[in-house]
Amino acid sequence: MRIADAGDPLMGQLVARYGAEEALAQVREGRLGPGFVAEIAARRGKPIDCERRLAAWRARLPYVDAEADLARGEELGARLVVPGDVEWPTQLDDLHHERPLGLWLHGSADLRFACLRSVSIVGSRAATPYGVHVAAELAAGLSEAGWTIVSGGAYGIDAAAHRGALAGVAETIAVLACGTDVAYPAGNHGLFEGMRARGLLVSECPPGVRPTRIRFLVRNRLIAALTRGTVVVEAAIRSGALSTAGHAVKLSRHVAAVPGPVTSGNSIGCHRLIRRAEAVCVTTTHEVIELMAAIGDDLSPEPRAPVLPRDRLDAESRSILEAVPSRSGAGPATIAVSAGVDLMTTLSHLGVLAAAGYVERTDHGWRLRRST
Amino acid sequence: MRIADAGDPLMGQLVARYGAEEALAQVREGRLGPGFVAEIAARRGKPIDCERRLAAWRARLPYVDAEADLARGEELGARLVVPGDVEWPTQLDDLHHERPLGLWLHGSADLRFACLRSVSIVGSRAATPYGVHVAAELAAGLSEAGWTIVSGGAYGIDAAAHRGALAGVAETIAVLACGTDVAYPAGNHGLFEGMRARGLLVSECPPGVRPTRIRFLVRNRLIAALTRGTVVVEAAIRSGALSTAGHAVKLSRHVAAVPGPVTSGNSIGCHRLIRRAEAVCVTTTHEVIELMAAIGDDLSPEPRAPVLPRDRLDAESRSILEAVPSRSGAGPATIAVSAGVDLMTTLSHLGVLAAAGYVERTDHGWRLRRST
Incomplete structure (x- = not known):
């Protein structure tokens, strides 16, 4: 997890083929397993510069201290789970070679259990009061109905969703693009405290790692993969929330979008998803539950006109x-x-x-x- | 037109079978054509009380003065067109037996020509400022692009659509549920003046007829049938605009709905149309034109993200x-x-x-x- 970037598919395949310990030994020796490179190249249909990737991984080796990471995690109260652990959410297998090698967790919830009935709510950081209101209302309603709310812990829609969830009864999970101790942005410090108490902070990054643009984008695949579906509340035409929705589409998760005023730039992304039929138009908590729940469960009541x-x-x-x-x-x-x-x-x-x-x-x- | 209610399918069939003059003669004689009643009953699969309908028509005969209606129309500046006239819009044939027997027109436009490239914009009378703004913007944009705007001349969305259209260059048509001289509601008097100058007031009702609830609903089929498609800008769950959209669906016209805040009761009807896939979600004039125009013409530009x-x-x-x-x-x-x-x-x-x-x-x- 320190040697390769998060979601590096080459490392994912190496670990899948040889197991983590043998993969690490090969990197240390500076020689990947015989036939592995040819196999990868054959599968991709074009050559891949494994030597260069190996060199980059090896360059990081001197700075890696796994014992220290584990000690630091324990000191902070965070734990590391890896595939095969009881708490590991197996739906992450859908990410194939981009499945995380492990996840750092900090909080009271059980990740696997909490995600069985979970929805992600995502959207713009620079949200409008309308978006913040709708995100909080949806999250609170879903939380009351026992659904775990997963989001990215950012300002705007993410924070509103987590806050709404905490107003309900279910747990809420932030998947971060930095160490669970860094917990960026600092302005959501109080919110993260609440989530450690009823929910989880989750990250692929070991303690102390700071967020970068790339880590935010790579993190989005986890939000999509952990949940049954993703609801985009507000998204400008260039929004990270659309990247999460894109991952959800690729992973065959449900995708929903909340409509808004056509005069609002923050709803353009939502309307585009609806127009392209990449997302279902949702307007109430019931409609989200109807979409995400098992077929036939929790049908949403149709809006009914008053009978005069x-x-x-x-x-x-x-x-x-x-x-x-x-x-x-x-x-x-x-x-x-x-x-x-x-x-x-x-x-x-x-x-x-x-x-x-x-x-x-x-x-x-x-x-x-x-x-x- | 004075004897039967607007859209009376029995009268529609009588006129279709015998022509208007012979149909009127039969009503005057008090005896419908031999075999006609049996034919109607056979087609419907159940008996129909033609005698009672005939009696109701005949009860109105003493109050009918067709010459006076025509004279009154001429005096006001209105004209009567009937099927077969050059100005008759043949797309009304899609209404089959509910096709109007004739239409009173008042204004400078040519009805058939104006409706060749036309869109109806409909919505709540008790519209929000958001709805009024969007209706006017869409109508102005469509009018600038040469599309005739058809609506119902009511307060709220209808009035905003007509006003927006007059701000553009194309004609705009109000289909009324009363005589073109009554021109209800009176508060839109100035707007109706503008439409007589650049557009039309259209009605099935002869001069002097006042609007009723039923006439409003029956009128909606004309708005749907005259145009290539209907755009619902705002509609509460119980709204006449949804009746127009329903007619448009039945007539295989395009149906579009503008999304709005999910917190607004005036957008519930629009979101329901979108969720049921009865309407396409539209957010800009371009998207409306792309939907309504001939296939391949006028494709809407996709919203593009800025490239950094x-x-x-x-x-x-x-x-x-x-x-x-x-x-x-x-x-x-x-x-x-x-x-x-x-x-x-x-x-x-x-x-x-x-x-x-x-x-x-x-x-x-x-x-x-x-x-x-």
Whole structure:
């Protein structure tokens, strides 16, 4: 984890083929396993400069002190989990050669268990008050329903999602692009404290590692892979959240996007996802749950229009009611002609409408009752 | 048009079968054509009470004065067009038996010609400032591009669409649920004046007829049928705009909906259309035109992210650039290890990055240049 960059597929294949200990021994010896390089090249269909990559890994060897990392982690209260551990979330296998070699965890939650029913909520750092509000509301609703909220711990939508989740009852997980002790950005310090108490800070980076642009992008694949699906709340046209959504699409996870004002630059990315049918349009917690849950579970209630008393009338009664004047009265014959209904039917319907309180009879004929 | 209600399918079939003059003669005689009733019943698969409908039509006969209607129309400056006239828009044939028997027109535009390239923009009467803004912007953009805007002349989204259209160069058409002289609501009087000058007021109702709830709903089928497609800008869960969208779906017209804040009740109807895939999500004039125009014409430009100078760097240069500290300097060996790139390559890339202005060499090593 110190020698190769996070998500390095060559190292991923080396470890998959030989196991971590043998892979490390080969790097130390400066010679990759016989046939391995040819195999990789054959699989990719073009040659790969393994020698140069090996040299770069080896250049980092003198600076690596695994014992010190583990000691530092223990001192901080963080733990390292690797594939095969009970707490390892096996859905990360979907990342194939880019699966992390291990994850540093800091917090009270069990990573594998917490992610069984989890949704990631991501979006712009420079979020609008609308986006912050919606992210917090969605996260709180999902958390109340027992869904773990995963995000990136950044300002804006990420922070709102974590905060909303903490307002509910479920755990919330931040996947960081730096050591769990660095916990960037510092302005979310209080939030990270809350997540260590009810949730987790997760990172591929050993303690002390600082975030870089590349680490943020590489980190996004973990947010997508850990969860059943990703909800993009706000995303400008150039947003890291779209990279997470892209990973989710590639990993066959659900992708949802929240619409917003078409006048808001922060919703352009969401609308593009919806227009391209890469994301489902979601507007409520229920709709997110319907999408993410197992098929047939948790169907979202359709938004229902209120039923007005008039709706219960048959077509003939409605026509007659429309023909009754609101102020001055009208005789049944006039009403019948206007409604296009014969006189006998009109008289009988007027009686029923009067009994139901829609119309009243005055000295000048029938008219609507005020309250209708 | 005075005897039967607008869109009465029985009258539509009678006129289709015998022509308007013979149909009127049969109603006057009180006897529908031999076999016609049986034919209708056979087609519907269940008996239909033609006698009662005939009686209702006949009850209106004494109040009908066609000559007076025509004279009144001429006096007002309105004209009556019927199927077969040069100005008759043949796309109304898609309404089959509910095709209007005729249309009263008041204004300078040619109805058939104006509707060749037309879009309807509809939505809530109680619109939000957001909806009003978007409706006006879309209509103005479409009008500038030569598209006729059709709407219902109501307050809110309708009025904003007509106003936006008048701000452009194309014509705009209001399809009313009352006589073109009644021109409800009165508050849009100035707008209707503008539309008579550059556009049309259109109605199935003869002069002097007042609007009713039923006439509004029946009118919506004309808005859908006249145009290539319907854009719903804002619609609460119970909105006439959804009835227009429903007609457009049934008529195989394009249907689009503008997303809005999920916190706005006025956007619930739009989001439901999008979620059910009954409408395409549209956010700009271009996207509306792309949808409504002939296939291949007027493709909408995709929203493009700005390209930053860093994007042009290859992966190795980016890694090296990330490894260069921003304040204190670092030696090439440290940078090479951090970037995971060998020393010779690092040195050569640092030279290129310095020439391009990304990094600079100081007494303490390499560092980022301020402006980057």
